Amino acid sequence: MSKGEATREAILDTASRLARSVGLGGITIGTLASRAELSKSGLYAHFRSKESLQVSILEHTRARFVAEVVAPALTEPRGEPRVRALFENWLTWDSQPGGCLFVAASSELDDQPGPVRDRLVRYQQDWLDSLAEVFRTGLSEGHFLADADPEQFAFEVDGVMLSRHLSGRLLDDPNAVSRARTAFEALLDRARA
Amino acid sequence: MSKGEATREAILDTASRLARSVGLGGITIGTLASRAELSKSGLYAHFRSKESLQVSILEHTRARFVAEVVAPALTEPRGEPRVRALFENWLTWDSQPGGCLFVAASSELDDQPGPVRDRLVRYQQDWLDSLAEVFRTGLSEGHFLADADPEQFAFEVDGVMLSRHLSGRLLDDPNAVSRARTAFEALLDRARA
DNA sequence: GCGACAATAGCACGATCGGTCGGTCAGTCG
DNA sequence: CGACTGACCGACCGATCGTGCTATTGTCGC
Known part of the structure; x- marks a missing residue:
């Protein structure tokens, strides 16, 4: 990986963390640049516009999501174990600082047409699929x-x-995860019985 | 209602509609003023700061929420009919343009401490209660x-x-409402059986 | 160790941000 | 009539926004 690519990855890591707390639209080129220890123009060498930066953030996060949540689950035996793994992996994923970016972005973009929203819709649909x-x-x-x-x-x-995202992150309910597990088990029970 | 109060209400109506599509933080004094057919300074006669405007929007929306969702449900017979009414009223509420403001604001503010977030937390907690x-x-x-x-x-x-909010509003799934009803009925079944 | 080129910084732009200012104008009250 | 008030406006503030252009630095093949 060339130096440029490495920087780009580092920027996207920082950006994705930032976006999780202030939202995709809340990101500011200036703040992101200083957070990534780069000048604003240095940033623009990697992304032509703010919008393409936002799309890149989604792509980058999506790649991590697949690698950390979906792919590991697919190594589990087909059926219930695999469903369980997917669920548990997501809980872990949402426990990272700022929680799941896609959840945050969803209600932010649901009324704002454009390429960013289109990309997000695709990813959300993929996830449900x-x-x-x-x-x-x-x-x-x-x-x-x-x-x-x-x-x-x-x-x-x-x-x-x-x-679970709401209760755990907004309301700081310490029982959120266990409530989520309980609810999930009930869903499995119903599918089985 | 004095003229000032009427204007204030009109502003908050417009603001709440605007906030539902661009988020609470996405609101701009300038755009809101022009949308409400007022000058920026005319706005500031009613709200001392942007933050207090945001809090007022939440208060205003909360009052409408109680009047349109919670209160009517409480006229239903105790027990299951009342639970049903609450659920159905919420579905109607979320079908207004832009959907439910509290849902949109939740993931937006879950990582941004301050009086606005505090207010939202209180309302969300009240709702769960x-x-x-x-x-x-x-x-x-x-x-x-x-x-x-x-x-x-x-x-x-x-x-x-x-x-339902996500599937219906972001993904434009026409079945979102009926899926929500199916899920809700399953929850009731489980509570009964 | 030099030339080429990628990577990044410096700097400045027009627009827009939240917020303040002095001031106007209709209405109310005495 | 005159004093006063609440509602509102247009102009403007400093700061920051996203976005370019140009200069400088770092890296690497030869």
């Missing part, structure tokens, strides 16, 4: 009731995750 | 299993609402 798809491996393994609806399951698991 | 409390009336009416956990129920219902 992944949840549904993994659930489907549980269907074909006979772990779950045959008439269970994978998309509905994804919808509900995502809700549990969102609730 | 309302959900739990209404569920409790169902317990004392014998509608639900005696060992059901009202706070856990509130956590899970809130998750369903958040998921």
